[in-house]
Amino acid sequence: MMKEQQALIPGAQNPERFTGLKLGKPKTVAAGIPAVWSSARHILEEMNLLRGLKALAKLNQKDGFDCPGCAWPDPDDDRSAIAEYCENGAKAVAEEATTKKLAPDFFAQHSVAELGLLTDYEIGKKGRIAQPMYLPEGGTHYQPVSWEQAFDKIGHHLNKLATPNEAVFYTSGRTSNEAAFLYQLFVREYGTNNLPDCSNMCHESSGVALGESLGIGKGSVTLEDLYEAEVIIILGQNPGTNHPRMLSALQKAKKNGAFIIAVNPLPETGLLNFLNPQTIDGVLNIKTHLSDIFLQVKINGDMALMKALAILLLQEEEQHPGTVFDQDFITAHTLDYDAYVTHLKQCNLEQLIADSGIPAEQIYQTATVLQQKKKIIACWAMGLTQHKNAVDTIKEVVNLLLLKGSIGKPGAGTCPVRGHSNVQGDRTVGIYEQPSPALLKKLEEVYSFEPPQEHGYDVVKAIHAMHEGKAKVFIAMGGNFLSATPDTEYTARALRNCSLTVQVSTKLNRSHLVHGKEAIILPCLGRSDKDMVGNEQQFVSCENSMGVVQSSKGNLQPVSEHLLSEPVIVCRMAMATLGQRSKAPWQLYASHYDHIRNDIAKVIPGFERYNERVRHPGGFYLPNCTREGRFDTHSQKAHFNIAQVVTTPLAADEYMMMTIRSHDQFNTTIYGLNDRYRGVYNERRVIFMNEGDISKAGFKPGEVVDLYNDHGGVVRVARKFIIVACSIPSRCTATYFPETNVLVPVNSVADKSNTPTSKMVILKIKKSDPQHE
Ligand SMILES: Nc1nc2c(c(=O)[nH]1)N[C@H]1C(S)=C(S)[C@@H](COP(=O)(O)OP(=O)(O)OC[C@H]3O[C@@H](n4cnc5c(=O)[nH]c(N)nc54)[C@H](O)[C@@H]3O)O[C@H]1N2
Ligand SMILES: Nc1nc2c(c(=O)[nH]1)N[C@H]1C(S)=C(S)[C@@H](COP(=O)(O)OP(=O)(O)OC[C@H]3O[C@@H](n4cnc5c(=O)[nH]c(N)nc54)[C@H](O)[C@@H]3O)O[C@H]1N2
Numbered sequence: 001m002m003k004e005q006q007a008l009i010p011g012a013q014n015p016e017r018f019t020g021l022k023l024g025k026p027k028t029v030a031a032g033i034p035a036v037w038s039s040a041r042h043i044l045e046e047m048n049l050l051r052g053l054k055a056l057a058k059l060n061q062k063d064g065f066d067c068p069g070c071a072w073p074d075p076d077d078d079r080s081a082i083a084e085y086c087e088n089g090a091k092a093v094a095e096e097a098t099t100k101k102l103a104p105d106f107f108a109q110h111s112v113a114e115l116g117l118l119t120d121y122e123i124g125k126k127g128r129i130a131q132p133m134y135l136p137e138g139g140t141h142y143q144p145v146s147w148e149q150a151f152d153k154i155g156h157h158l159n160k161l162a163t164p165n166e167a168v169f170y171t172s173g174r175t176s177n178e179a180a181f182l183y184q185l186f187v188r189e190y191g192t193n194n195l196p197d198c199s200n201m202c203h204e205s206s207g208v209a210l211g212e213s214l215g216i217g218k219g220s221v222t223l224e225d226l227y228e229a230e231v232i233i234i235l236g237q238n239p240g241t242n243h244p245r246m247l248s249a250l251q252k253a254k255k256n257g258a259f260i261i262a263v264n265p266l267p268e269t270g271l272l273n274f275l276n277p278q279t280i281d282g283v284l285n286i287k288t289h290l291s292d293i294f295l296q297v298k299i300n301g302d303m304a305l306m307k308a309l310a311i312l313l314l315q316e317e318e319q320h321p322g323t324v325f326d327q328d329f330i331t332a333h334t335l336d337y338d339a340y341v342t343h344l345k346q347c348n349l350e351q352l353i354a355d356s357g358i359p360a361e362q363i364y365q366t367a368t369v370l371q372q373k374k375k376i377i378a379c380w381a382m383g384l385t386q387h388k389n390a391v392d393t394i395k396e397v398v399n400l401l402l403l404k405g406s407i408g409k410p411g412a413g414t415c416p417v418r419g420h421s422n423v424q425g426d427r428t429v430g431i432y433e434q435p436s437p438a439l440l441k442k443l444e445e446v447y448s449f450e451p452p453q454e455h456g457y458d459v460v461k462a463i464h465a466m467h468e469g470k471a472k473v474f475i476a477m478g479g480n481f482l483s484a485t486p487d488t489e490y491t492a493r494a495l496r497n498c499s500l501t502v503q504v505s506t507k508l509n510r511s512h513l514v515h516g517k518e519a520i521i522l523p524c525l526g527r528s529d530k531d532m533v534g535n536e537q538q539f540v541s542c543e544n545s546m547g548v549v550q551s552s553k554g555n556l557q558p559v560s561e562h563l564l565s566e567p568v569i570v571c572r573m574a575m576a577t578l579g580q581r582s583k584a585p586w587q588l589y590a591s592h593y594d595h596i597r598n599d600i601a602k603v604i605p606g607f608e609r610y611n612e613r614v615r616h617p618g619g620f621y622l623p624n625c626t627r628e629g630r631f632d633t634h635s636q637k638a639h640f641n642i643a644q645v646v647t648t649p650l651a652a653d654e655y656m657m658m659t660i661r662s663h664d665q666f667n668t669t670i671y672g673l674n675d676r677y678r679g680v681y682n683e684r685r686v687i688f689m690n691e692g693d694i695s696k697a698g699f700k701p702g703e704v705v706d707l708y709n710d711h712g713g714v715v716r717v718a719r720k721f722i723i724v725a726c727s728i729p730s731r732c733t734a735t736y737f738p739e740t741n742v743l744v745p746v747n748s749v750a751d752k753s754n755t756p757t758s759k760m761v762i763l764k765i766k767k768s769d770p771q772h773e
């Protein structure tokens with residue numbers, strides 16, 4: 001018998017309302033002219049043509065602003081003068097640069113409870129928040145508040161806590177280097193390392209795996225490497241939707257002769273074919289065929305696949321020594337090769353192939369390709385990081401690269417493709433709940449205060465701490481904590497337990513509506529906004545997925561005169577909280593961002609002459625030991641990792657669910673209701689299933705079902721999803737994030753990285769309960 005799910009918290013979940021599903025054929029080619037139309041439509045819905053053109057003209061240009069979409073790098077050399085962006089970058093800009101705004105009268109007319117009845121799509125379409133807002137204890141409506149009063153309230157709450165560890169300071173990955181550095185400085189001077197960030201739910205597993213295996217938690221390749229690669233393996237990533245500009249890089253690699261292997265449970269359109277709208281070929285409908293081999297892996301079957309490939313390569317190497325593996329590299333630079341070989345010999349190849357879900361002949365074919373190649377790049381994203389054994393899976397990918405000596409040389413290496421446009425930079429400048437002793441020592445040296453040594457809460461630990469009343473004040477620098485985190489109802493309860501929740505935001509979202517006893521919204525400038533301090537225009541900087549730091553300078557008139565920049569907000573929050581006891585020059589930092597960069601240069605390695613180098617068109621590369629052929633592990637060698645494949649047995653009526661992004665969303669921001677490439681229109685409450693599974697279970701496509709997860713003694717329910725048949729391995733299913741976050745158990749996390757297992761949710765599917773119609 002299933003136990004009842006806990007009572008619902010009003011407004012925590014997207015309403016269970018259908019919007020009218022229309023199905024089309026999944027697309028076989030990405031981008032092209034439909035993408036150009038889609039960009040134009042989204043821009044024109046939010047602003048006039050002039051403002052739209054002005055924004056797009058500076059998007060990703062060397063003197064312009066960094067796209068608020070993904071972290072894919074810009075070319076070092078020439079950039080397209082008119083269109084160095086993609087369809088989804090244009091949507092991200094449309095969403096941010098909208099001229100719609102929410103003035104205080106909007107909040108006076110609509111209670112918080114009423115706003116909670118809107119879908120995420122409807123909430124996002126309301127516009128930019130135009131003024132600081134405050135929700136008093138017991139209040140039903142947000143009211144305007146001055147910046148002064150807002151900061152005083154925050155300072156007051158923080159200063160009355162029993163210990164600084166009762167406060168949590170979250171960061172989302174759009175925050176600039178300047179703002180992020182100041183934020184961690186403020187938080188550590190205040191006295192805690194409670195700095196969870198969106199990385200904890202995103203590429204944390206990559207950071208841990210790469211750090212332990214190779215000595216740096218970042219990828220090693222540059223765009224040039226992609227152009228030179230002989231093989232590019234893309235695992236668990238949907239670049240056509242989430243990193244569309246990567247397709248141009250793949251196209252170029254392909255023209256240079258690269259062989260592309262895609263590993264995914266879904267035949268994602270962007271992995272198949274590409275029409276580059278920025279080239280004549282694309283406009284003339286001449287497509288580039290991208291993947292040469294598509295391996296339709298079972299959810300979490302990647303580690304088994306990697307091991308099977310390694311075994312086949314080993315067999316060949318043993319027959320023809322020195323022809324398959326790079327023995328010189330292995331001897332000079334790695335540890336535990338012999339142990340790894342012994343381990344491979346103990347594995348059962350047939351079982352591994354079965355666990356991967358891929359036909360044996362395709363795996364043999366792939367091994368034959370890899371056998372002959374020396375320059376291999378592995379790219380991956382959330383399809384590898386959000387699983388119980390994610391860290392070991394990524395280390396297994398690294399094992400394969402090490403066997404081939406495909407690391408630390410041109411055309412080869414690791415490429416974890418980051419999500420948010422500055423998520424990598426935020427970590428580089430100190431947003432981390434487990435700071436290194438070196439960082440803390442530097443802070444002490446430069447600022448003469450004693451930073452806290454004890455590690456802080458990551459995202460999952462922060463949720464538990466708030467739930468248990470151990471954390472009482474929650475402050476978010478961007479993001480949408482409630483909707484992005486697992487176990488929506490549990491997290492909602494955690495946030496509601498707080499005495500104060502503060503959101504520094506551009507747009508309204510559900511985290512403003514599920515709040516602590518008191519709540520504050522601080523509206524900030526976005527990437528595209530012109531940031532004036534006094535009479536001088538300021539710029540900030542960001543680090544992309546390949547470790548390039550570049551300036552970002554918005555050029556649009558902000559929608560409201562009451563907005564402040566994130567760096568200024570942090571300075572004023574710090575002054576209101578720390579007052580005279582602070583050792584940092586907050587006033588100076590707020591007066592010109594060069595002062596912030598001068599001090600980042602003193603504290604963070606790799607930022608020497610920051611102000612000078614960030615002003616070079618295109619910015620500068622941060623140091624990267626792996627790229628330079630060194631491994632900064634404790635042994636100064638790269639480590640082969642030995643781990644067992646873990647399989648998750650499913651009962652006869654159970655399925656595995658991955659929560660993925662549609663083509664019309666940026667995380668919890670829903671741009672539209674279409675998922676064009678997958679042929680799903682006007683509806684997000686869908687569950688993708690294997691055709692055979694649908695009939696075996698007695699369902700029909702189009703039928704409405706309820707989804708259940710039973711983990712740790714709690715049964716979670718997400719009601720009303722429409723079955724859509726698609727090409728996906730048997731027993732695997734997919735739904736959109738964040739609608740099904742309610743089903744992701746907060747206690748189901750990846751080993752070592754503590755990342756919620758958002759791509760590995762065990763599911764039962766039942767006909768929809770008519771009681772809930
Ligand atoms: N337009 C747009 N761009 C974005 C975002 C956005 O929401 N919208 N989000 C940004 C962020 S923060 C991030 S982190 C990235 C996310 O970028 P992605 O990682 O591409 O995003 P997901 O939709 O989570 O897609 C995961 C992919 O992995 C596959 N997958 C799932 N489970 C497995 C598995 O077990 N094995 C394998 N091999 N594949 C699997 C899915 O089928 C899907 O193709 O994109 C960034 N860019
Ligand atoms: N089930 C499931 N859950 C997931 C994932 C998944 O694949 N499946 N993916 C995870 C991943 S990879 C990530 S990165 C997280 C994302 O988690 P978050 O980063 O917390 O969420 P976002 O949706 O990116 O945040 C959107 C909000 O950020 C604010 N915002 C936008 N631009 C700015 C800005 O310039 N400054 C400030 N201050 N605020 C701004 C807006 O108010 C907007 O509503 O979600 C995670 N959650």
Ligand SMILES: [Mo]
Nearest residue numbers: 202203419420
């Ligand atoms: Mo992410």
